[in-house]
Amino acid sequence: MAQVLVVDDSSTVRNEVCDFLKANGLTVVPATDGKDGLDKLRADSSIKLVVSDVNMPNMDGLTMVEKIRGELKNSTVNVIMLTTENSPAMKERGKAAGVKGWIVKPFNGASVLATFKKLVV
Amino acid sequence: MDIRQRITILVVSTFVAIASIGGYATYQSRGNANQVKLVTEGVVPSALASADLVSQLKDVQLATMNLVSAPDANLVSQIKTRLTGQKAKLQSSLELQQQQADSDTQRGLVQQAKESLHNYFSAVDDTANFKVAGQNELAAATLFAGVAQYQTELEQIIDTLRIEKTRSKDAAIASLNSRLASTVSALSVVTVLAIVVLSAIGFMLYRQIIRPIGRMQSMMSEIATSQDFTRRVPVERADEIGRSTEAFNAMLAKIQESSAQLKQKTTDIQAMLQNMPQGILTVVAGSRIHHEYSAYLETILETNDVPNRDVMALIFSDTHLGADVLSQVEAAIGSCIGEDAMNFDFNAHLLVGEVEKRMPDGRVKILDLNWSPITDDNDTVVRLMLCVRDVTELRKLALEANEQKHELEMIGEILAVSQEKFHEFIVSALTFIDENEIVLHRHIEPDADALAQLFRNMHTIKGNARTYGLQHLTNVVHEAEQTYEALRKPRPDIAWDQDSLLAELAGVRAAVERYSHINEVSLGRRGPGRRGVTERYLLVDKGEILETLHRLETVNTGNLHELVAARDAVRKTLRLLGTEPIAATLGAVLDAVPALAAELGKATPSIRIDDNGYVIRNQASGLLKNVFMHLVRNAVDHGLEAADVRTAAGKAANGLLRISLAVADGTLQVALWDDGRGLALLRIRAIAVERGLVSVDEPLSDDEIANLIFRPGFSTAERVTDISGRGVGMDAVQDFVRREGGKIAIRFTDDAVGANFRQFKTVISLPDSYAIQVDDNQLEHLRDASAHAEAQPLSQRGEVSTL
Numbered sequence: 072m073a074q075v076l077v078v079d080d081s082s083t084v085r086n087e088v089c090d091f092l093k094a095n096g097l098t099v100v101p102a103t104d105g106k107d108g109l110d111k112l113r114a115d116s117s118i119k120l121v122v123s124d125v126n127m128p129n130m131d132g133l134t135m136v137e138k139i140r141g142e143l144k145n146s147t148v149n150v151i152m153l154t155t156e157n158s159p160a161m162k163e164r165g166k167a168a169g170v171k172g173w174i175v176k177p178f179n180g181a182s183v184l185a186t187f188k189k190l191v192v
Numbered sequence: 193m194d195i196r197q198r199i200t201i202l203v204v205s206t207f208v209a210i211a212s213i214g215g216y217a218t219y220q221s222r223g224n225a226n227q228v229k230l231v232t233e234g235v236v237p238s239a240l241a242s243a244d245l246v247s248q249l250k251d252v253q254l255a256t257m258n259l260v261s262a263p264d265a266n267l268v269s270q271i272k273t274r275l276t277g278q279k280a281k282l283q284s285s286l287e288l289q290q291q292q293a294d295s296d297t298q299r300g301l302v303q304q305a306k307e308s309l310h311n312y313f314s315a316v317d318d319t320a321n322f323k324v325a326g327q328n329e330l331a332a333a334t335l336f337a338g339v340a341q342y343q344t345e346l347e348q349i350i351d352t353l354r355i356e357k358t359r360s361k362d363a364a365i366a367s368l369n370s371r372l373a374s375t376v377s378a379l380s381v382v383t384v385l386a387i388v389v390l391s392a393i394g395f396m397l398y399r400q401i402i403r404p405i406g407r408m409q410s411m412m413s414e415i416a417t418s419q420d421f422t423r424r425v426p427v428e429r430a431d432e433i434g435r436s437t438e439a440f441n442a443m444l445a446k447i448q449e450s451s452a453q454l455k456q457k458t459t460d461i462q463a464m465l466q467n468m469p470q471g472i473l474t475v476v477a478g479s480r481i482h483h484e485y486s487a488y489l490e491t492i493l494e495t496n497d498v499p500n501r502d503v504m505a506l507i508f509s510d511t512h513l514g515a516d517v518l519s520q521v522e523a524a525i526g527s528c529i530g531e532d533a534m535n536f537d538f539n540a541h542l543l544v545g546e547v548e549k550r551m552p553d554g555r556v557k558i559l560d561l562n563w564s565p566i567t568d569d570n571d572t573v574v575r576l577m578l579c580v581r582d583v584t585e586l587r588k589l590a591l592e593a594n595e596q597k598h599e600l601e602m603i604g605e606i607l608a609v610s611q612e613k614f615h616e617f618i619v620s621a622l623t624f625i626d627e628n629e630i631v632l633h634r635h636i637e638p639d640a641d642a643l644a645q646l647f648r649n650m651h652t653i654k655g656n657a658r659t660y661g662l663q664h665l666t667n668v669v670h671e672a673e674q675t676y677e678a679l680r681k682p683r684p685d686i687a688w689d690q691d692s693l694l695a696e697l698a699g700v701r702a703a704v705e706r707y708s709h710i711n712e713v714s715l716g717r718r719g720p721g722r723r724g725v726t727e728r729y730l731l732v733d734k735g736e737i738l739e740t741l742h743r744l745e746t747v748n749t750g751n752l753h754e755l756v757a758a759r760d761a762v763r764k765t766l767r768l769l770g771t772e773p774i775a776a777t778l779g780a781v782l783d784a785v786p787a788l789a790a791e792l793g794k795a796t797p798s799i800r801i802d803d804n805g806y807v808i809r810n811q812a813s814g815l816l817k818n819v820f821m822h823l824v825r826n827a828v829d830h831g832l833e834a835a836d837v838r839t840a841a842g843k844a845a846n847g848l849l850r851i852s853l854a855v856a857d858g859t860l861q862v863a864l865w866d867d868g869r870g871l872a873l874l875r876i877r878a879i880a881v882e883r884g885l886v887s888v889d890e891p892l893s894d895d896e897i898a899n900l901i902f903r904p905g906f907s908t909a910e911r912v913t914d915i916s917g918r919g920v921g922m923d924a925v926q927d928f929v930r931r932e933g934g935k936i937a938i939r940f941t942d943d944a945v946g947a948n949f950r951q952f953k954t955v956i957s958l959p960d961s962y963a964i965q966v967d968d969n970q971l972e973h974l975r976d977a978s979a980h981a982e983a984q985p986l987s988q989r990g991e992v993s994t995l
Contacts, residue, residue, distance in 0.1 A: 151538075154523070155519075155523065156519060156522075156523045156526075157523055157526045157527055158526075159477075159478070159526075162526065162527075162530070162531070171532060171534070172527075172531065172532060172534050172535045172538055173526075173527035173531060173535055173538070173539070174527070174535075174538045174539065175520055175523040175524045175527055175538075175539050175542055176520075179541050179542075181541075182537055182538055182539070182540065182541050183537070183538050185537070186534045186537055186538070
């Protein structure tokens, strides 16, 4: 049972995000890539928010989101991408898959916390 | 009339027309039907029946003839019975004919036929009776006489009747045909009439409804196309079209009002964008700059190539930002535009708030950047608004204010130390620094003894600085001392680096020299000074310095106006340090005037000083004191006449000395003049000739003669007085002035060219940097301050007044 799924292949980023969210009273489950993320989401229906990196091995973030909407038929979970850069093409693909937001790295907890708390309700 | 009413009328009249046509047609056809019935059921059968009568009569005749010729009684009886039946038949036929008779002629003919029939059958009966009685001849005779006669008669009547019936039938058919024809023509006429009337009504309706609607529609389309909302569709009618037009016009008025408001708002925004001293732009999708932006942006960025540029290129090129930061800014912009507003919250911290941008000519501007999202109804960020402020000046001022603050604090610290002690401190500190420098140059490797000396020296400077409360210096020296301290306990991470140690020492030296500079230049306390003099220079009190410091500490560094005001106030305070009013500078000289006048047998003159709001820098004090000591003595000695001479000339017994300050053409001009007899040009010339400075007949202008007094060894006194004749003449005065970069000149103030005596001013010109203009408040303050510094306040010295 967790509220937020954090998907990033970099353990540094993953831990930083997870630690920050935990420290601020959110329950978190980490995943190391898109495939892992899908499995975790499949196993835990209480997840309300997915914060995911884009470039990852095995399965990238955007493909994962498409599969969440397609294979998992989960159209309600909020998805926010955590990335270093974004192109119009990426944003277009994200929009089609229902990506709600884009956070440019480095992750700055203070600027996202309030919105995250709203998204996990 | 309303269109509804008109259409109702059209429908009703159409209905009435159709009903009347139908009614008329029904009425006509009903009449025609009766006629047809009359013809088919009455006239025609009756005509046929009348024709039938003839054949019935023939049958009777035939039967009668058979009767007559019948061979037996039995047959006679049979024929008789048959005749009786035929008679009844004929009678009933005639009855029918009588009923069907439609004219008196026919009825008369039927009546005649009835009577004739009666006679005929009487004759037939007679014949039959004779036959029955066997009287065959009588029977035959009756037959040929009576029966035949009546038969002929009856035949004629019936034939006439038949003819009459046929004629009547033909007339009835003819009448029916004409009736049918008239019905057709009447219906045709009515129909045509109805069509005409309805067409007329329809046309009128078309004119009154369709055409105005069409006109209205075309006007509306025209207005919609031209967007000229000032136009109105004329209202010509009171019906639905008129009311629609009114409603449309009312809507136009609303649109006109709204569009006027919109226009006004747009104009306002345009005016703001044109005139606000801020760079405002919006970034649209693709990081492009929207074509509407504030005009001042071009001033800030010094380019007019703004619309549709990439914001990264326009704002962030040639800035101090590294590639990674720039890519973050670009990504953050990309993450916001076209996305939910929350993305701005997520990434706003990456949007840089200040950049240092290099202009094409190498100047660096500091730009303050303020980002905000512009969202639509769906809370999607459609644009980013960026306010660009050029804060170069602001930052510079803040820096300057900070510097001033330091300087003021240092001034406070310096003033707390006597000039003598301070001078000693500076000299000793510089000596220690020199020593350290020599030590540092000697050692490229760490050396315990050297470090001990370095530390000891620095520690001494620090101790002294601390003793005198020179806080700013103490901090700098402490840093250096700590470095030496660290090096004395060798640690692997701190290495002996000669260059950085020398640089650090140079920093200490700069700090000491800065204190020294403030002391000498701002405060005018050059050298060791003399006791008692220090206070003379404290022209701005400590309270004011504290107040100014407070002002600098509390100033809002984000507000340009406040910063400028604080900067100006502090600058004024700083400028006034080391200045004094001319009355204070010349205090001692002027104080000596009464004694001087007494010695020379003159009445004590009044002195008027007109400083025009200028104060004098301390650097000029010495010169002015020296120069004016001689000029004032000369004026009292040579210029002012003795009291009795003055009285005889109609002047006040005691003379007037005037001193004025003015700044013009970059020079400070200090002038002295008196109301004495003037410059003795004739005597000057005579003396000059006597001294061999000019030949007797050399032509000289008044100015040339006047300038002779500056020649070495010149003296105009008729006798060598104690005061003016000590060998320090105007040549020496001129030397003083020239040594300080100034000039001295005689300027005539009257027009008496060639006269023996001419009124004049002696004007000393110095660089205007020796003068500071102050406002009245400050001047008052300074006069008071300098007055308090003296044992006897200047203002209380009776004959001296300042203006």
